[in-house]
Amino acid sequence: MSKKVFITGGTTGIGFELAKAYALEGNEVGVCGRDITKLPADYKKSYPTIKAYNVDVTNSEQLINAVNDFAPQGLDLIIANAGIGVGSKKRIPDFAAQRKVFDINVGGVINAFEAAYEKMMNKKSGHLVAIASVAGFVGLPGNGAYSGSKAAVIKLCESMQLDTRGTGLNVTCICPGFIDTPLTQKNDHPMPFLMPSHKGASLIKNAIDNKETLFIFPWQMKIVITLLDKLPRAFYRMIMSFKFANYSKE
Ligand SMILES: NC(=O)c1ccc[n+]([C@@H]2O[C@H](COP(=O)([O-])OP(=O)(O)OC[C@H]3O[C@@H](n4cnc5c(N)ncnc54)[C@H](OP(=O)(O)O)[C@@H]3O)[C@@H](O)[C@H]2O)c1
Numbered sequence: 214m215s216k217k218v219f220i221t222g223g224t225t226g227i228g229f230e231l232a233k234a235y236a237l238e239g240n241e242v243g244v245c246g247r248d249i250t251k252l253p254a255d256y257k258k259s260y261p262t263i264k265a266y267n268v269d270v271t272n273s274e275q276l277i278n279a280v281n282d283f284a285p286q287g288l289d290l291i292i293a294n295a296g297i298g299v300g301s302k303k304r305i306p307d308f309a310a311q312r313k314v315f316d317i318n319v320g321g322v323i324n325a326f327e328a329a330y331e332k333m334m335n336k337k338s339g340h341l342v343a344i345a346s347v348a349g350f351v352g353l354p355g356n357g358a359y360s361g362s363k364a365a366v367i368k369l370c371e372s373m374q375l376d377t378r379g380t381g382l383n384v385t386c387i388c389p390g391f392i393d394t395p396l397t398q399k400n401d402h403p404m405p406f407l408m409p410s411h412k413g414a415s416l417i418k419n420a421i422d423n424k425e426t427l428f429i430f431p432w433q434m435k436i437v438i439t440l441l442d443k444l445p446r447a448f449y450r451m452i453m454s455f456k457f458a459n460y461s462k463e
Pocket of ligand 1: 224245269297345346
């Protein structure tokens, strides 16, 4: 049966790959971004069941209105995917940029879940999904806001998984490693186990279909990040400052 799926940040990268995958299965898909002209010009022709909304996820009213317009009768799945990075790694923090990262990466997930929650609770069925990151398991050098924002998303989902038990709702947290998208194309550092976006989206969709609670991928990155997470923090600090802290010294 056709599902109603809403994806924040569905205009490029992982979000758009997911939108295409759900549309190809015959589902109705709502996507949003701050600038929907980023979608391919012919997307309507190729994917007629995708409907796009100009929405900033930090504006909860805009997001609620878009979700209500897209799914007045009820929503099956929301994927809180919209997110940004901080750009190049810096020892001296750009506090304004850090605030923006938290507003979008954490506030945007809360706003997306809020836009879907009541609709799903009313029907006692629905699936809340957030795209976090492996970066949320450790404090990466020069990338504190991104790591911190994704850590917040991981724990938000962990709590919501407990809180929604027995309600008919499911919560899934996705933690990708490096996926080739406009976000990572700006990176000037090595990206081990980089994966094409269509392959990443296919693995994510599979985890969502299987209602996994926490999906960390690719498997090589899962091993690396689990080891780094479990290390005594003094060792972690030593490894990271010795080997990976290659940010500029300004
Ligand atoms: N690529 C990776 O390696 C990787 C790894 C781990 C986690 N992730 C996470 O995966 C998610 C998708 O990233 P991506 O790599 O696909 O990046 P992307 O290609 O840059 O896509 C980001 C999407 O989010 C939208 N967006 C950003 N800020 C927004 C806002 N305030 N309101 C509404 N939409 C907004 C963007 O559209 P507009 O700019 O037009 O608003 C775009 O559609 C992010 O949460 C990212 O942190 C990515």
